[in-house]
Amino acid sequence: MAGHEIIQLNPFILEEDIQRIQHSITKIKKERSHIKLKNHLISLFDPHLFQQNIYLYDEFEIIRLIGDKMVQLGFIENGGIDDIIGRERMSSTSFNNVAVPHSMHMNALKSAISIVLNDKPVKWGNNSIQIIALIALNKDERRIFRDIYDSFIKILSEPENVYLLLKSKNYNGFINSLLSLMEV
Known part of the structure; x- marks a missing residue:
């Protein structure tokens, strides 16, 4: 049965029965957590914010271009772009072929x-990158973001994951690749 776990127990509960119950509870909690994580992840990645092959003079021009699109789509206000650029000027957010610009x-x-x-x-900055993940965070939605941020950064921290994500031809391919990496 979908969404249910059936455990067959002995007539008199043994230690192994208790272990099977605990294992099943852990498995169900993990599956629920994973589903929640996937839903949050998909809610944060709008298909209109997926772009490919942006080559401009420097990272600040790229941030401004991405930021302008986020303003047009109602994700951030104009001043949010300056906040992101200000944060990036303090210290580059690039690592492992990835940049993760964001506001403070x-x-x-x-x-x-x-x-x-x-x-x-x-x-x-001082690196060369191929993936830019510009993050805009609303304080009322920080719980959703906190649920996915660690997993997302962990995925981006592995060179083989970055390589796999770069092979994505479109938004759906990217999301599917990201979700498959989350299942590992």
């Missing part, structure tokens, strides 16, 4: 992650 404030109108996948690397 939770001032987005709606939480979202804008994704750019580049076929060729672009200079970002």
Whole structure:
């Protein structure tokens, strides 16, 4: 039965029965947590915020271009772009072929992650990167974001995961790749 776990117990409960029950409870909790994580992840990645091959003069121009689109779609206000650029000027958010620009404030109108996948690397701070994940966070939605942030950054921290994500041809391919990496 979908969504149910059936455990056959001995007429007199033995230690092994208790272990099977505990194992099943742990399994169900893990599955529920994973489903919740997937739903949050999908809610943060809007298909209109998925772009490919953006090559501009520097990272600040790229942030402004992505930010302008987020303003047009109602995710952030104009001042949010300046906050993100200000944060990036303090210290580059690039690592492992990825940049994760974000504001130091939770001032987005709606939480979202804008994704750019580049076929060729672009200079970002002292690094060259191919994935840009611009994060906009609304303070009222920080719980949702907190649920996925660690998993997302962990995935981006592995070079083989970054390589797999870069092979995505479109939004659906990216989301499917990301979800499959979350299942590992």
